[in-house]
Amino acid sequence: MIPTATLPEIVLIFIVGLALAAALGRYMANVYQGGFSRWDPIAIPIERGLFALMGVDPKRAMGWREYLRGLLVTDAIAIGFVFLLLQDQHSLPWNSLNVPDMSWHLAFHTASAFGTNTDYQHYAPESQVSLFASLFGLQTLMFLSPATGLCTFVAFARGFARNDGKVGNYYSDLVRTFTRILIPLTVLGALAFILLGVPQTLTQAVAIAPLPFAGGGSEIIPLGPVAGWDSIEFLGTNGGGYFAANAAHPFQNPSASTNLVAILLMMAIPFGAPFAFARIVRRPGEVWPLIGTVLIVFLIGFGLFLFAAGSNTYLPASVDQGSGYFVGAESRFTISESALFQFTSVYSNTGATSMSLASLTPIAQTVLLFGMFLQATPGGDGIGFSMLLIYVVLAVFMGGLMVGRSPEYLGKKISMPQVKWAAAALLSHPFAILIPVAVTVVSGNVVPALGGYSPHGFTILLYEFTSEAANNGSGMAPIHDGTEFFNVVGALVMLAGRYFPILAMLAIAGSLSQQDSRPPGPGTLKTRTATFTVFLALFLIIVAGLLFLPVLALGPFSQIAAGG
């Protein structure tokens, strides 16, 4: 049952989110093209100083290998720094709760998770991360990882726009992403969360005496700079919670209004990216097939998800589900609001949770898994849209062969080098998911982690590695995954799921930027059409379906078939 009374609100919020994202996309294109902005009088002198400190000439464009090297060196140093920080947090300041050091494997998993924009948490933040490690370590990575994604995106876009063999200057792109996109927007978001009642304090916890008429309750309430964290968590499509309960926690998401702000922040950059792309390649009309494809998949998925999450037919009729199926959902949001948050979070690869994913119906779980199989509708900041371009490269190539047109996209010929890299990026995803799932099953790690074998347990296991490979970060309880095995394998899956596609994207960008742009001929495949839009959407769905249907059959589909 779809709760129809709340649909107008959902539609309105989605339209507002899209409009804001389109405006942001235009702004982002301006930032990356070095256009004028009202920030310039302040920003330019600061940036000039920063570039001097860094020893970077921001005007010097790099080839794709040098761009990739800068990106990898920066991320490696950052992840290494946080890896060490988390293992030494006990003796560092701002640790009034006496949080112990993390084990090496948990620190490895956590640093990789935040560095790769995954933010999968194998720990409870309340009791396992100090305020110091939280801000200097994790929050730093929450700014860096969306910026890394956006740099990949803009370099990829420039591959279509340039013909000098260069893809731009990594350090210039990263600094401008940070100072002109992430910082202004997170400050706005943080201000909104503060005004709407989200805590923001340096107090780490307050001791309380629970109400005398309460049979149980907290003796310690953990607190912290939650509003600021929230803002970059959602805008950066990070998704790591300040608290274990993440966006379901009343401090992180106290009301329906904060829930809506979070949705808008999660939509902003992923839905803005196609608009930015079309401007960077100087063909504004090309945004329509791209955003159209994303919308087709997103809206069909959301409709299914809302339908499947709204009620649970396994419960007896005496239990009233008139307001919705509230098991594992919070009562201060309507089911539609919870569902829009949860769906947007997973489809934008944010991975924050405002519902318990394990208690969702199998169809709803399948819909969420499908979004992580695709990674591109709209996907995480920068990377999601870059994944869509990977699909476009393959779809143009295949579509061109099917109708006998020469496969070109935006004036660049799509041939063997691009298709090889694109296929490799696409196929790396099932490898990163299915191999670890298989290894876990055959290595005897299922029983300790899940208590036994069941279709529901298999879904949980599949969800864990899918979420890590897609750099999503949402998780399904209960899985005992804080072990050395899950930490090490999970970290490797996240790193592979992040950096191999980035390598492929930059390699394609590099090869495209060496080509001269050619004017469209009579034999050119036309991409600015409704036909191509539908073709691309079907291409996404069919490819992901072919790759992952067998494994879905073992998990959620068996659950439906078994009815238990």
Place this chain on the structure above:
Amino acid sequence: MDDQGLRSVPTTPPSRRAAGSRTPARPPVDTAEPAWKAVRSSVTLLVLIVLIGGYAYPMVATEVAQTLTPATAGGSLLQSPNGTYYGSTLLGQNVTSPCLFWLRPSIIDYQAFTGAGSEVPYGPTDPHLLNITTYYAHLYGLTNVSAPVDLFSASASGLDPAITPEAAFVQVPRVAQNTSLTEAWLTGFVQAHVNAELLGFIGPEYVNVLELDLDLESHLPSAGLGGGCGVG
């Protein structure tokens, strides 16, 4: 990687950066910086992000929050007259007194500090879900009426302070039975505590049970925070 970069370029010998950088008419020349310079640039960049994103941003946000919204910035804490804290309006507590309204079951028994494992651990078709729903229907004495699912099921956070208005109304007969208050009065009382939709369309109607119970306590014969149940 640096060497590969140079090798891949099929053009004139690599010129120095100063000469090659700003002349787009030239054929592509890969003028990659040496690796040590990339490390230096990256480290400087990271120091900057740590200082701004990890330090300056949360500090400024905290200052702003403590000035604009001191109460909610501190966690919306509830303070008794003698100065001790007894909770937060945003966090539920496990109310057990029969003369007060109850909240939803919690996987973590409303312990905010454990946090971990608050998520509902069973699937939608798990017999456990049915069992636990039936268990709470019995516990709450609500087996003969149709009651909303939220009253019998755990939230995602385990700390949800709210229930649907229906879940509060369905408890009115029990509260009336255990106190000297009438059902009609209690129904009106709950009605007055229903949080309306924001702007008429955002959010559900819900009741913050903690606030409801604190207010109800003051209407019971032995009023005050230490009072508990009134006349049975």
